[in-house]
Amino acid sequence: MWPLLWTTVRAYAPYVTFPVAFVVGAVGYHLEWFIRGDCPQPAEEEKSIKERREDRKLQELAGKDLTEVVSLKEKLEFTPRAVLNRNRPEKS
Structure with missing residues (x-):
């Protein structure tokens, strides 16, 4: 009886397994x-x-006055020296 049952289960396994899964x-x-x-x-x-x-960028800009900008002269004061000039000694 067991061999017949296992043969039947093996033959119809996809039809039983899919609905259960x-x-x-x-x-x-x-x-x-x-x-x-x-x-x-x-x-x-x-x-x-x-x-x-x-959306986040728009919320950040909502409270700022966009007409106030930093002048180019002020920006140049804070720019670092060129990379190639870093190892050269300073002239006095």
Whole structure:
């Protein structure tokens, strides 16, 4: 009797295994979201990284006065010396 049972199970394994795996996967998926406590967001509602960065940049610029800029002369005072001149001795 056992050899006949094992032969039958082996022959029909894909037809039995797939529905069982599907049910176990669906139950596990819903159980995981139940434990987490929040619903999964659809992909359309999520913002991309680029959109989030643009929103953050706009919020940073919202409180600034864009007409006040640093003059070019002030910028040149703080620029480092050229890389090639760093190892040369200073002339006095």
